[in-house]
Amino acid sequence: MKHQNFILIISGPSGSGKTTICKKLLELDKNLFYSVSITTRKKRDNEVNGIDYIFINKEEFLEMIRKDELLEWAEIYGKFYGTPKKPIFENLNNGKDIIMDIDVQGKRKIERNFRGRVISVFLIPPSKEALIERLRKRGDLSEEELFQRISLIDIEMNFKWEYDYWVLNDNLERAVMDVKKIVDVERLRGKFILI
């Protein structure tokens, strides 16, 4: 049985654990391809170019927009973020399923482009307090950024209604297994079969 391959989008408020869950998932499932976003923001010390993000400058980013090489992009606080087209199409053609860690605006654009092939998961933090605590501990945000993120939590949480699945991230291992199960089960929707 061969399924129709899909794009799995993982969203959730900052600090909900999107990136960690994506990384763990990639270790568990060799048929997944992780779409690395492109950004013009500065690399943080704990980040690796090409793994966490592809870091480029603004001119390069604008050039990619002009050449129509991005599936979706957005400007947030003066920094650009985008999803490169080529790896997505190549990997879909090779039968891989795609996972991406993207915000709700990005999700909406991807859904419009890949109608019927997108599965969306919203990560629910155990509580608002836990979320703020996690953001603070991560230590990679300035006080101003932290304040911005916190003030956005309620708004971000309300986007959960437009997602297919909700995964509560009160326990990382269980949350990873929940997302892995979603991937497995979506593959049972496959409509190609040999009998």
Place this chain on the structure above:
Amino acid sequence: MKHQNFILIISGPSGSGKTTICKKLLELDKNLFYSVSITTRKKRDNEVNGIDYIFINKEEFLEMIRKDELLEWAEIYGKFYGTPKKPIFENLNNGKDIIMDIDVQGKRKIERNFRGRVISVFLIPPSKEALIERLRKRGDLSEEELFQRISLIDIEMNFKWEYDYWVLNDNLERAVMDVKKIVDVERLRGKFILI
């Protein structure tokens, strides 16, 4: 998190393993309630009244129809089969998810009555030959019944297109785990949450 509870319907051609999978699933998942069908056909030696079917006579069955106590029913080769309403409603009210092993006609009726709350799984046998072999080995069918079942396989297989999920039953343990995952994942669609 509390999900909207659902009715999981398992269909598949005779001999595809519906009943076995339902029984195994009940052992794995204590939040499932198995809807036992009512029938007027004769009990076979390996069957237990109240577990495999509820065996009643034709007059009792017609009385249940008159009293509107059946969610759906059908007459097949002169025998009646039906799904009793009361246990379904009681268990849904108690927050249980329902599983039932039912044919495509029954599924359509249940879907009409519980719009948006039905999840359907079609069991795919590994091959037509394996299916015939399994039916023969089961030894509970007369030659005539066996012939009827075999001639229906192709027709039954074509109903797979109207099911949400396909589970290949080439390996019982894996097939059971696939259905268990479907149950787990459908519970992540829950739209009630405390945060």
